Amino acid sequence: MNRKFSYHHTPAKSYAHRLKSKTAISDEVLIITSFDYFLDKNGLKLLLKKYKEIILVPRMVDDDYLLNQTIRPLLEKFDKIHLVTNPQYDSRYHVIYELVIRNNKSIRITTVYDFCENVLKKVYIPDDIAEENPAMPRRLSFDGKVRAVKNIIDLVLSIVLFALSSILWLASAFRIRQESPGPIFYFQERTGLHQAEFKCIKFRSMGTDAEANGAAFSRKKDSRIFKYGAIMRRTRIDELPQLINIFKGDLSLIGPRPERPVFIDTFEETVPYYNLRHGVKPGITGYAQVMYPYGAGVRDARHKLMYDLYYIKHWSIQLELKIILVTAIVVFTRKGR
The missing domain is CATH 3.40.50 (Rossmann fold)
Structure with missing residues (x-):
């Protein structure tokens, strides 16, 4: 082969x-x-x-x-x-x-x-919840020095991104109202540092009745997404309002993707060490997002966790900058989710 x-x-x-x-x-x-x-x-x-x-x-x-x-x-x-x-x-x-x-x-x-x-460049996660990885610490988190460096990176880059993207905020607000009457922003419960819940802010990319039948993972070809919503999701424009979450302290620019509370109980019951990802702030983008293709469900959660835990365990300035660079390439080449 x-x-x-x-x-x-x-x-x-x-x-x-x-x-x-x-x-x-x-x-x-x-x-x-x-x-x-x-x-x-x-x-x-x-x-x-x-x-x-x-x-x-x-x-x-x-x-x-x-x-x-x-x-x-x-x-x-x-x-x-x-x-x-x-x-x-x-x-x-x-x-x-x-x-x-x-x-x-x-x-x-x-x-x-x-x-x-x-x-x-990933951490081994057992397939069985009863199996252990002897190389895995009981807790994973960033020390004070790393948190300070990340806070500086978050603040500086977020201000720059907000200034550069201001025209996109206005254009997106107009297109959303034009294609799908309703609110411009979408607020969704997410789980953050130490499992504290917060309201994650995005540009709305789906119809207002998208979850009339309950919470569900979004898919690559999702009929609930309107035309400009698909463009926003592919280019990640829909995530720009999360800069507000960074200013509020809910999110970091780089980190594990914040998951919805409704899915976390299932993941913690079926994916070993899933709770360790809550030892750091979640991020708008992250190592798992640039290394693993879009996916949803327990199997994909396990694969993404392997990358997230590697990021936490082996954090470095070089790794942080690599994720930022790869994310920029994904956005500008329109190879997002």
């Missing part, structure tokens, strides 16, 4: 999945013996630039198949093996290691926790 591929997570099957690359910079083969649900399309693209082949081995594969049908053929083609495993729940790395060494090949073993953070 070349690098043009489509990846969709499916339940574990009785055989290994194999991905091949023609442009890898390394002569290693990567074997992942944990469930592959922590991988997304961006992650696989990154790995296919690095490894000649990627072998995804589900837990249901027995040792005989793993060794004879998967590992032995690889040893005929490769001298270097990089094995990624979850040592808490998968002990098969022992038999793989012994086979590789007996064939005088090189092997390095990495835990899935270290692999996610060091290679994929």
